[in-house]
Amino acid sequence: MFRGMLLTIVTLTLVACAGESPGPLEGTWVVSExxxxxxxxxxxxxxxxxxxxxxxxxxxxxxxxxMHKEGATKGITFTYTVVDAKTI
Incomplete structure (x- = not known):
């Protein structure tokens, strides 16, 4: 029972932290390779x-x-690290 409750709390926390704003990722980036x-x-x-x-x-x-919500990558999460204003 404890495992189920812990999983529920973690899931709700992640959902609550997810939002529509891309934060520091907002804007246009050019991938070169x-x-x-x-x-x-x-x-x-x-x-x-x-x-x-x-x-x-x-x-x-x-x-x-x-976190992708549609298409072939639906359900997949990609992690981007913002190094500075010009580099991810």
């Missing part, structure tokens, strides 16, 4: 190569966890 791609992070979504996907974000210090 393996090929150049322009990626724009906005409130609740991301756009890359002309495709917009619904997301939620969780900010933890200099890391932003990006």
């Amino acid at each position: 393996p090929f150049p791609v322009r990626v724009t992070f906005r409130s609740g979504e991301m756009e890359a190569m002309g495709v917009t996907k619904k997301l939620s974000y969780q900010i933890d210090g200099d890391q932003v966890l990006v």
Whole structure:
């Protein structure tokens, strides 16, 4: 019973911390490798190569966890570390 309650508390905490704002990731970034791609992070979504996907974000210090809500990557979380204003 304790394990189930602990799992529920952790899950609710993660859901409560997730939001629509990309925080320090907000804006347009250019990925240079393996090929150049322009990626724009906005409130609740991301756009890359002309495709917009619904997301939620969780900010933890200099890391932003990006959780995909639709498409082939639905349910997958990517972690981005913001190094400075020009580097992730």
